[in-house]
Amino acid sequence: MNGNPERLPRGRHRLSREQVVASQRARILTGFIETVAAQGYVHTSVADVLRVAGVSRETFYQQFTSKDDCFMAAYDAAVGVVLGGIGDSLGGDGAALGTLERLDGALGAYLETLAAEPAYARVFLIEVYAAGPEALARRAESQQRFVTLVAALLGAETDQERFVAEALVAATSALVTARIVASDWEGLAALRGPLVALTGQLIAGQR
Known part of the structure; x- marks a missing residue:
């Protein structure tokens, strides 16, 4: 991109x-x-x-058959790039890291990718809401892919543990979107620490 x-x-x-x-x-x-x-x-x-x-x-x-069709292709490309950036952050010695360290790396890659591609970030997280029901359905699908990824990073095995992953993804999406709307790229990067800390608290609450 x-x-x-x-x-x-x-x-x-x-x-x-x-x-x-x-x-x-x-x-x-x-x-x-x-x-x-x-x-x-x-x-x-x-x-x-x-x-x-x-x-x-x-x-x-x-x-493309229409403007909507072009949007769907662009949205899918953005999802692929974001997931690719997260995947790269988990390579190498990632398997040897602890749960929160892996999540920190993945979250950092996610935020850095959005900041590096502000136009894609706006389409990915903001304009998708204006693109109609099919785009919203595709967004819901992609959000579940992120939930599955986070659940795997957290080692979630029960429905309650997966709910923690789902809540974290939803909170992250809302916080990130607010900062992208405001073009607050410094604020976007600053979310990393608090979100990792929140995850630690959520994990501790499950034990």
Whole structure:
């Protein structure tokens, strides 16, 4: 997600059809994310995206059936990047760390990824609410993926222990969203310590 995808060279080139399609898709998604983050989903039109992405309307509709379809693809890409960042934080010696240390690393990666990609963060956590029922259903699915990840980090085995993970994910989402709305990136990073401390208290309360 970092940087803007390069436009295809003019005239003849040696790129395969697959490379051309991938480049066009990346440019459309990047243009879509940037436009929605700046204008809001409701006020973004396909024409707005075309201007930013530098592609034709025909190219857009070869890739996506509608603005909603493009949003879903962008949302899925954002979820993948965030989960990928968390996964990277758990590699290496992660298995040797304690429960709270693993959670701290995962939470740090989550917050750092959002701060590094503010446009995606707005689409991922704010504009999704304006994109209709299908987008909200997809958000609920992705939230459960995060709950499952946190539950695994905490070693949750019972329904009550999984509820702790669910409560932590919900609290984190609400706190993070509030700071992204305000573009408070320092406040976003500052959530890490208090959330880990809260998790420690919740775990202790289960024992």
